[in-house]
Amino acid sequence: MRRDLQAVVAADINWGIGKDGTQTLVIPEDRKHFRSVTGGGTVIVGRRTLADFPGGRPLKNRRNIVLTRDASLKIEGAEVAHSVEEALEKCRDDGEVFVIGGESVYRAFLPYCAKAHVTRIYAAADNDAYFPPLDTLPDWILSAPGEEAESNGLKYAFQTWERV
């Protein structure tokens, strides 16, 4: 586990996070929250999730490390890593590092994460991508449940989960 490594995700009640390569439930306040949590840090992101960003471009004001198995892929404004180990090595001295998805990247990096920032959306969407269900994992606790709020008719809370 690495103290500096944190997952950031918006998950519905079934831990669903997306369908057909894009996010299903979008809350503007969550986008703002995401920028405020990750701003100035390093993000680790899967190649499919990067493709879903506006213009398929890396995030501004953050060091972007993109996971891909494609040895020839080059991305302007980002660094490429070809394995979990390579990505972890690249950001070894970075301070705060955020794992920002998608499903395969969350699964691969969660064992190294100490904390997860979960925007929990109290609705069930039709998803084909999921975050590991933290409420069933014995080594994770909900350390801060957050206050329930509502946006676009969706109830949500900014939760913090920590590894015990």
Ligand SMILES: NC(=O)c1ccc[n+]([C@@H]2O[C@H](COP(=O)([O-])OP(=O)(O)OC[C@H]3O[C@@H](n4cnc5c(N)ncnc54)[C@H](OP(=O)(O)O)[C@@H]3O)[C@@H](O)[C@H]2O)c1
């Ligand atoms: N709700 C949220 O907060 C949130 C956040 C992010 C994403 N999502 C959703 O998650 C879904 C995408 O998840 P996904 O699992 O399909 O895609 P992904 O994790 O974003 O990207 C998968 C790609 O990453 C690369 N990769 C993954 N593990 C690797 C490893 N160990 N070593 C080297 N490369 C690796 C591979 O790229 P190559 O194919 O190039 O080899 C793989 O195809 C979408 O629906 C998206 O909207 C939701």
